Amino acid sequence: xxxxxxxxxxxxxxxxxxxxxxxxxxxxxxxxxxxxxxxxxxxxxxxxxxxxxxxxxxxxxxxxxxxxxxxxxxxxxxxxxxxxxxxxxxxxxxxxxxxxxxxxxxxxxxxxxxxxxxxxxxxxxxxxxxxxxxxxxxxxxxxxxxxxxxxxxxxxxxxxxxxxxxxxxxxxxxxxxxxxxxxxxxxxxxxxxxxxxxxxxxxxxxxxxxxxxxxxxxxxxxxxxxxxxxxxxxxxxxxxxxxxxxxxxxxxxxxxxxxxxxxxxxxxxxxxxxxxxxxxxxxxxxxxxxxxxxxxxxxxxxxxxxxxxxxxxxxxxxxxxxxxxxxxxxxxxxxxxxxxxxxxxxxxxxxxxxxxxxxxxxxxxxxxxxxxxxxxxxxxxxxxxxxxxxxxxxxxxxxx
Amino acid sequence: xxxxxxxxxxxxxxxxxxxxxxxxxxxxxxxxxxxxxxxxxxxxxxxxxxxxxxxxxxxxxxxxxxxxxxxxxxxxxxxxxxxxxxxxxxxxxxxxxxxxxxxxxxxxxxxxxxxxxxxxxxxxxxxxxxxxxxxxxxxxxxxxxxxxxxxxxxxxxxxxxxxxxxxxxxxxxxxxxxxxxxxxxxxxxxxxxxxxxxxxxxxxxxxxxxxxxxxxxxxxxxxxxxxxxxxxxxxxxxxxxxxxxxxxxxxxxxxxxxxxxxxxxxxxxxxxxxxxxxxxxxxxxxxxxxxxxxxxxxxxxxxxxxxxxxxxxxxxxxxxxxxxxxxxxxxxxxxxxxxxxxxxxxxxxxxxxxxxxxxxxxxxxxxxxxxxxxxxxxxxxxxxxxxxxxxxxxxxxxxxxxxxxxxxxxxxxxxxxxxxxxxxxxxxxxxxxxxxxxxxxxxxxxxxxxxxxxxxxxxxxxxxxxxxxxxxxxxxxxxxxxxxxxxxxxxxxxxxxxxxxxxxxxxxxxxxxxxxxxxxxxxxxxxxxxxxxxxxxxxxxx
Numbered sequence: 001x002x003x004x005x006x007x008x009x010x011x012x013x014x015x016x017x018x019x020x021x022x023x024x025x026x027x028x029x030x031x032x033x034x035x036x037x038x039x040x041x042x043x044x045x046x047x048x049x050x051x052x053x054x055x056x057x058x059x060x061x062x063x064x065x066x067x068x069x070x071x072x073x074x075x076x077x078x079x080x081x082x083x084x085x086x087x088x089x090x091x092x093x094x095x096x097x098x099x100x101x102x103x104x105x106x107x108x109x110x111x112x113x114x115x116x117x118x119x120x121x122x123x124x125x126x127x128x129x130x131x132x133x134x135x136x137x138x139x140x141x142x143x144x145x146x147x148x149x150x151x152x153x154x155x156x157x158x159x160x161x162x163x164x165x166x167x168x169x170x171x172x173x174x175x176x177x178x179x180x181x182x183x184x185x186x187x188x189x190x191x192x193x194x195x196x197x198x199x200x201x202x203x204x205x206x207x208x209x210x211x212x213x214x215x216x217x218x219x220x221x222x223x224x225x226x227x228x229x230x231x232x233x234x235x236x237x238x239x240x241x242x243x244x245x246x247x248x249x250x251x252x253x254x255x256x257x258x259x260x261x262x263x264x265x266x267x268x269x270x271x272x273x274x275x276x277x278x279x280x281x282x283x284x285x286x287x288x289x290x291x292x293x294x295x296x297x298x299x300x301x302x303x304x305x306x307x308x309x310x311x312x313x314x315x316x317x318x319x320x321x322x323x324x325x326x327x328x329x330x331x332x333x334x335x336x337x338x339x340x341x342x343x344x345x346x347x348x349x350x351x352x353x354x355x356x357x358x359x360x361x362x363x364x365x366x367x368x369x370x371x372x373x374x375x376x377x378x379x380x381x382x383x384x385x386x387x388x389x390x391x392x393x394x395x396x397x398x399x400x
Numbered sequence: 401x402x403x404x405x406x407x408x409x410x411x412x413x414x415x416x417x418x419x420x421x422x423x424x425x426x427x428x429x430x431x432x433x434x435x436x437x438x439x440x441x442x443x444x445x446x447x448x449x450x451x452x453x454x455x456x457x458x459x460x461x462x463x464x465x466x467x468x469x470x471x472x473x474x475x476x477x478x479x480x481x482x483x484x485x486x487x488x489x490x491x492x493x494x495x496x497x498x499x500x501x502x503x504x505x506x507x508x509x510x511x512x513x514x515x516x517x518x519x520x521x522x523x524x525x526x527x528x529x530x531x532x533x534x535x536x537x538x539x540x541x542x543x544x545x546x547x548x549x550x551x552x553x554x555x556x557x558x559x560x561x562x563x564x565x566x567x568x569x570x571x572x573x574x575x576x577x578x579x580x581x582x583x584x585x586x587x588x589x590x591x592x593x594x595x596x597x598x599x600x601x602x603x604x605x606x607x608x609x610x611x612x613x614x615x616x617x618x619x620x621x622x623x624x625x626x627x628x629x630x631x632x633x634x635x636x637x638x639x640x641x642x643x644x645x646x647x648x649x650x651x652x653x654x655x656x657x658x659x660x661x662x663x664x665x666x667x668x669x670x671x672x673x674x675x676x677x678x679x680x681x682x683x684x685x686x687x688x689x690x691x692x693x694x695x696x697x698x699x700x701x702x703x704x705x706x707x708x709x710x711x712x713x714x715x716x717x718x719x720x721x722x723x724x725x726x727x728x729x730x731x732x733x734x735x736x737x738x739x740x741x742x743x744x745x746x747x748x749x750x751x752x753x754x755x756x757x758x759x760x761x762x763x764x765x766x767x768x769x770x771x772x773x774x775x776x777x778x779x780x781x782x783x784x785x786x787x788x789x790x791x792x793x794x795x796x797x798x799x800x801x802x803x804x805x806x807x808x809x810x811x812x813x814x815x816x817x818x819x820x821x822x823x824x825x826x827x828x829x830x831x832x833x834x835x836x837x838x839x840x841x842x843x844x845x846x847x848x849x850x851x852x853x854x855x856x857x858x859x860x861x862x863x864x865x866x867x868x869x870x871x872x873x874x875x876x877x878x879x880x881x882x883x884x885x886x887x888x889x890x891x892x893x894x895x896x897x898x899x900x901x902x903x904x905x906x907x908x909x910x911x912x913x914x915x916x917x918x919x920x921x922x923x924x925x926x927x928x929x930x931x932x933x934x935x936x937x938x939x940x941x942x
Contacts, residue, residue, distance in 0.1 A: 214775050221768040228765045228792075231758035238751045245744035252736050257905045260912050267916070364778045368940040371784060375934045382927035389920045396913055 025049040026146045028161065030139040031059070035131060039063055040092045042138055046161045052153070053162060064091055066160065066167045067138055073156040074145075081306045081344070082351030083151065084359060086144040087295035089137040097127045115244040118269075122237060122276070129280055133288070140292075187305070194308040201349070207356050208304050215297045222294050225287040232279040239272035259399050267392045274388065278381045285374035293363055300359050307352055310345045317341040562588035562667045564682065566660040569652045571639070572603075578640045579603050580652065582659060586667075586682050592674065593683060600685050604631070607659060609691025613677045614666075619830050620885070622892030624900050625672065626665040627819045629658035657808060661816060668903070727890075730897060731828055738821040741814050748811045755803040759796045766792040780940045787936040794929050802922045809915045813907060824900065831889045838882035845875040 025048060032043035040063065047057045071088035074080055101123050108116055142161075145151050160167070199205040243265045250261035317338040324334035568583040585599045607628045614625050635651050642648070663682065666672050673679075681688070766789040773785035852868045855861030 210775070210777060214772075217768070217772045217775050221765070221772045224761070224765040224768040228758070228761040231754065231761040235751065235754045235758050238747065238754055241747045242744070242751065245740065245747055249737075249740050249744065252733070252740065255901065255905055257908055260909055264912055264915075267919075271919075360778065364781050364940065367781055367784070368937065371788065371937040371940070372934070375930055375937050378930045379927060379934065382923050382930060385923040386920060386927065389916055389923060393913070393916050393920065396909075396916065400909070 026152055028139070028142045028146050030135050030142075033131070033135045035092075035094070040131075040134065042135065044142065044161060052158055055162075058162065060161065060164060062160070062167075064089070064138070067141060069167060070156060070160045071141070074151065074154065075302075077154075078344075080151065081310070082303070082348035082355070083148070084296070084299050084303050084355045085151075086141055086148075087292075087299045089134070089141045092131075092134040094127065094130065097123065097130060100126075112244055112248070114247070115240055118240045118243075119237070122240065125276070126233075133284070137292075190309065191305055194305070194312060197308055197312065199311075203353065204304070204307070204349070208308075211297055211301050211304060215294065215301060218290055218294045218297060222287065222290040225282075225290055229279050229283040229287055232275070232282070236272050236275040236279060239268045239275065243268035243272065256399075260396060263392055263395055263399075267389070270388050271385070274381055274385050278378065281374060281377040281381070285370045285377065289366060289370040293366070296359065296363070300356065303352055303355060307345070307348050310341065310348055314338075314341045314345045562586065562590055562673065564660065564663040564667055566656050566663065569656050576637070576640050579605070580639065580655075582656060584663065584682055590673075592679070598683060598685075600682065602681065602688065604636075604655075604659075605691050606681065606688050607662070609688070610677060610681045612691070614672060614675060617675070617677075618671065619826065620834070620889065622827055622831060622889035622896060623669075623671055624820065624824050624827050624893075624896045626662060626669070626816075627823055628662045629655055630819075654812075658812065658816075661812070665816075669899075726894070727828065727831070731825075734821055734824050734828070738818060738825070741818050741821070745811060745814045745818060748806070748814065752803060752807055752811065755799060755806075759800050759803070762792050762796040762799070766790075766796070778940075784936050784940050787933060791929055791933050795926060798922055798925050798929075802918065805918050806915065809911050809918065813911050817904065817907075820900070824897070827889075827893055827896065831886070831893055834882065834886050834889055838879065838886050841875060841879045841882045845872065845879050848872045848875055 027047040029045050030042050031045040034041045034043075042062050042064075043059055044062050045057075045059050046053075049056065068088055071085065074085045101120075104116070104119055104123060111119070145154075145157055151157065199208065246261050246265035246268065250258045250265060253261060317334070317340075321331075321334040321338045324331045563586070565585045565587075566582050567585065569580050570582075572579055572581055581601045581603045583599055584602055585597070586593070587597050589596060608631065611625070611628050618625055632651075635648070639648060639652065666678055667682075769785050769789035769792065773782045773789065776782040776785060848868060848871050852865065852872060855865055855868060
């Protein structure tokens with residue numbers, strides 16, 4: 001399926017409102033996106049006043065893998081160990097859409113022409129919506145990086161934005177995939193070991209507990225929200241069948257009733273569109289917010305992990321130093337090592353505090369914005385439905 | 401038209417002047433023949449192959465609209481004229497209603513007792529979905545003056561003078577031998593009943609028994625007999641076995657509602673409401689003899705199954721006869737309508753289940769939002785999330801309510817019509833059967849006559865002659881009777897179909913309107929909930 005989606009700076013992007021006075025000197029958006037077979041090509045558009053960049057306004061074409069490459073570079077960089085790395089955008093997944101379209105064309109013979117057309121239209125709208133969403137998520141990722149005072153100056157980031165050619169980020173080959181897999185495994189095991197780490201700092205202790213529970217609960221909420229929007233969509237889609245059924249009845253009815261039946265058919269058609277909008281706004285404003293913060297809280301947990309890891313290393317280094325002093329062997333080495341780790345730990349802790357507070361602020365702001373927008377949209381839709389139904393009722397009255 | 405008004409017994413009203421004008425306007429639309437329509441209604445049949453009531457066009461305002469459609473003039477009735485005409489209209493309205501009114505005279509008595517039928521004046525589509533039973537002449541106590549105007553057999557009174565409620569489903573007994581009884585309360589102004597309000601208890605098999613009797617008596621006469629809800633042995637077994645608290649109430653309630661609709665439909669049918677079995681059913685306070693023939697595996701059940709099969713075979717093997725075009729077209733229409741309604745019913749069923757799932761999903765969402773809120777450290781965000789959870793809860797409730805109403809208003813109606821259409825087809829088949837009998841009788845008669853001629857030519861045959869002649873007489877009689885039966889059923893079916901169509905239109909119009917209003921209510925409630933939430937969301941601050 002080929003589709004071109006133009007994304008404006010849609011309102012459903014959680015702009016990182018960190019206190020950054022220089023937001024305007026690096027503005028990024030995804031001005032265009034092209035979907036080709038399996039890949040999506042994003043056009044990343046940058047406007048900047050920063051001297052580090054060669055031009056002040058430029059475009060590059062990037063694919064999803066390159067975004068992941070960028071995220072990995074940040075994640076693996078020790079310097080950023082104390083920061084929350086913005087979560088990577090999920091892979092564009094049009095499989096389910098494609099499967100549905102396939103199913104539809106398979107059942108083309110069973111449906112009436114108008115039913116088929118409407119369902120196709122519906123699927124295409126769904127595809128388009130998903131497309132817009134994935135574009136938005138990739139955009140948000142970049143924008144958060146741009147808004148972060150430290151991350152924005154990263155060299156890889158600059159290359160990503162500026163370098164005209166392909167970044168030649170080949171997908172991980174088998175070996176790398178396996179090693180990546182093991183890395184995750186060891187990390188998880190490590191997290192379990194560190195779970196019982198004694199935390200002297202009350203702030204971090206509280207944060208860790210909070211984040212752990214929060215992540216679980218918000219994951220549940222995201223799943224529930226997705227299920228709800230899906231169920232709602234199914235209902236809206238059935239309206240197509242109802243509308244078609246009433247149309248059939250109307251055409252074969254030679255009496256007065258025919259006009260009423262047509263009105264009902266029309267009603268279901270209009271209602272379907274409105275219900276679709278209700279559902280998709282629910283999806284955009286609520287589900288997506290929940291989903292984003294599910295990922296972001298995971299990123300925060302990753303930060304906590306890194307700090308824990310560092311703390312464990314710090315404690316080990318302390319023990320080594322004590323032992324060295326005891327034996328009076330290689331004391332200098334141990335001291336240096338301990339100093340390094342101590343410094344690393346303190347840097348991380350300091351930055352982490354800011355990041356975590358920032359996380360809270362960001363979270364509250366985004367929820368507030370999206371909940372308000374959600375409510376306003378739902379009010380708008382309900383009013384539209386009321387108008388529509390009143391219109392149909394009026395028409396039935398004129399008929400009688 | 402105005403002439404008719406003068407015949408009316410109803411008090412002339414302020415409306416008089418206006419109506420006169422209206423009448424003048426539409427005089428041309430109204431068919432000339434009015435006052436002298438004989439009761440028999442045969443003329444009507446000739447005029448209106450499609451059941452257009454020859455006469456009633458008195459209803460002014462709507463004729464214009466209706467005349468666009470060939471057949472619609474017949475549908476004058478549904479449109480109740482504007483309020484202005486109301487008081488007077490109790491009568492004219494009755495006229496309009498087509499089909500089969502025999503005892504028009506009753507109307508007057510009905511007018512007096514049911515003077516408070518203002519409902520008709522609503523601009524709404526239907527004319528009082530219930531057709532009041534037209535009590536046959538002998539029972540009528542009204543003035544004959546009105547009679548003349550009500551003649552056309554295709555009129556139907558739409559005055560609501562009998563209403564039946566089914567309530568209090570109660571379980572009697574325990575275990576597999578238990579059964580449900582229902583309380584049947586009738587409110588009526590019809591003279592044929594001893595009281596105006598009375599109640600009896602009946603069990604489900606009583607309903608089935610009644611149906612059997614009605615079919616047996618009236619089907620050969622070409623009456624379209626409404627049918628009761630189906631026997632559902634499986635679910636009923638569950639009900640029987642379950643303990644007091646665990647009775648599946650929605651099934652029972654649905655059944656109760658369907659039984660109610662069934663009885664009201666019978667009551668509105670002017671022939672059936674007079675049927676002694678029906679009257680006994682709703683009136684007689686004592687228990688009815690148990691109808692064993694309605695049991696699933698009784699001999700009567702088996703017999704019924706066999707008859708069904710034979711009917712199917714007959715349907716396939718009988719050739720169609722002449723004069724069939726009207727019946728042919730109608731039959732095709734009925735079959736198509738049946739198919740289309742079935743599809744629509746299935747879709748509504750699917751919708752019902754999907755709505756249920758959607759409601760469950762909303763409930764889960766609400767729960768998980770609540771959990772999230774308890775964790776959320778920012779207090780204002782936390783309360784906003786709790787409020788959002790409440791919103792989802794309330795919306796879930798509203799949606800469930802709506803879903804149930806949708807089912808009652810639309811799905812059940814469609815289901816009723818699907819089974820009604822089955823009965824219509826049954827009537828059609830009955831007619832074909834009778835026609836076949838007639839043809840067979842004629843065949844036999846011819847053969848007998850041939851035998852006679854042959855016998856007349858042989859000297860020996862002379863003794864057998866008298867017997868053959870007797871047989872010929874017998875068969876001539878049979879042929880005549882069969883022919884009469886056939887003609888009678890044909891006429892009756894035409895009438896019945898007209899009434900049926902009228903009722904169908906009314907019922908659906910009414911249902912559509914109620915449904916739309918219900919939808920409106922639902923959306924308004926949802927709007928209210930979201931509007932109340934907005935300030936909550938705004939409360940969140942950093």
